[in-house]
Amino acid sequence: MVARILRQAGLFIGTELNESEDAWKLGGYSDRWINAFLPHGDKPVPVEVERTMLAELSVLLREHCAQLAAGQPWGWKEPRSIYLLPFFHEHLPALRFLHVVRDGRDMAFSTNQDQLRKHGDASPIPADMSPAARSIALWSWVNLGAARLGAEQLGQSYLRIRFEDLCAQPVAVAAELLDFFQLDGDPARALDEVAVPSSLGRWRTEDPTKLAELERIGGPALVELGYEVAVE
Numbered sequence: 234m235v236a237r238i239l240r241q242a243g244l245f246i247g248t249e250l251n252e253s254e255d256a257w258k259l260g261g262y263s264d265r266w267i268n269a270f271l272p273h274g275d276k277p278v279p280v281e282v283e284r285t286m287l288a289e290l291s292v293l294l295r296e297h298c299a300q301l302a303a304g305q306p307w308g309w310k311e312p313r314s315i316y317l318l319p320f321f322h323e324h325l326p327a328l329r330f331l332h333v334v335r336d337g338r339d340m341a342f343s344t345n346q347d348q349l350r351k352h353g354d355a356s357p358i359p360a361d362m363s364p365a366a367r368s369i370a371l372w373s374w375v376n377l378g379a380a381r382l383g384a385e386q387l388g389q390s391y392l393r394i395r396f397e398d399l400c401a402q403p404v405a406v407a408a409e410l411l412d413f414f415q416l417d418g419d420p421a422r423a424l425d426e427v428a429v430p431s432s433l434g435r436w437r438t439e440d441p442t443k444l445a446e447l448e449r450i451g452g453p454a455l456v457e458l459g460y461e462v463a464v465e
Contacts, residue, residue: 234399235333236310237426238407242418245307247297256309258293263313265289268355270317278320287324306414315379316352322387329414330387332379335396336460337372337451338436338444341365362450369447373454380458395459396433403427 236254240246247256266286270278277283301307308329314321321328342365349368354360358370383391392413399406407423410416436444448455452462 234423234426234428235331235394235410238410238418238423239308239414239416241422241426242411242414242416243306244414244416245298245301245305246310247307248300249297250310254310256297256311258296259309259311260313262289262293263311263316264351267313267316267352270320271352271355274357286320290324306416308414313348313352315375318379318382322382328387329390330379330383330392331410331413332376332383332391332393333396333399334376334380334393334458336434336436337369337376337455337458338439338447338460339432339434340372341368341447341451342436342439343368343432363443363446365443366446366450369451373451376458377454393458399423399427400429400433 236246240254246254249256249258251257251260266289269282270286278286297309298307315332318330322330346364346368349364349371353367353371356371356374358367358374360367362370380393383393392409394406394409403423403426404420407418407420411418411420436447448462455462
């Protein structure tokens with residue numbers, strides 16, 4: 234939904250996209266490099282790894298922008314770019330990063346656990362937990378890391394929105410998006426693009442015992458990212 238709103242306002246997001254409007258070649262880049270990048274934590278990646286990552290990224294971005302019109306603003310949608318945000322921030326100084334976050338309890342109860350499957354073992358999260366608990370632990374770690382990097386280093390080049398707010402107030406959030414990317418467009422067009430999924434808030438109908446475990450693990454991140462957590 235966000236990609237369509239921005240594309241309609243003039244942002245070029247590429248032509249080789251999957252059904253979710255993700256730039257699938259950059260998704261392949263994520264597949265190849267996230268697990269090599271994450272174990273280094275706050276330390277620099279080895280020089281040869283960094284050089285190879287940069288060389289491949291340069292080729293991919295040239296291909297991504299091959300049909301870009303002169304002077305047109307551009308970007309890409311690849312949700313797992315969040316794992317490589319420190320790398321992108323260091324090497325793409327003009328980067329503006331849009332961080333779209335959805336309630337981690339919804340994410341933990343989703344049947345789509347591709348990120349956990351692909352990157353959980355490379356992330357600093359415990360292995361001896363249930364899949365849902367590991368899911369919210371991963372959600373907490375990666376989203377808090379991005380939020381804090383955004384606040385501390387990206388400044389005006391970082392914007393975080395909640396998916397729930399987009400669904401509830403599409404015009405207001407669309408206006409915020411267009412302003413962030415300095416795009417001309419009609420925020421009201423978001424009304425044609427935003428459809429509230431039936432899965433929104435699915436965590437509310439889950440087993441209270443399971444939910445309590447998730448809130449124990451993910452509570453600090455949920456609160457910091459603007460979600461309410463029951464306190465007993």
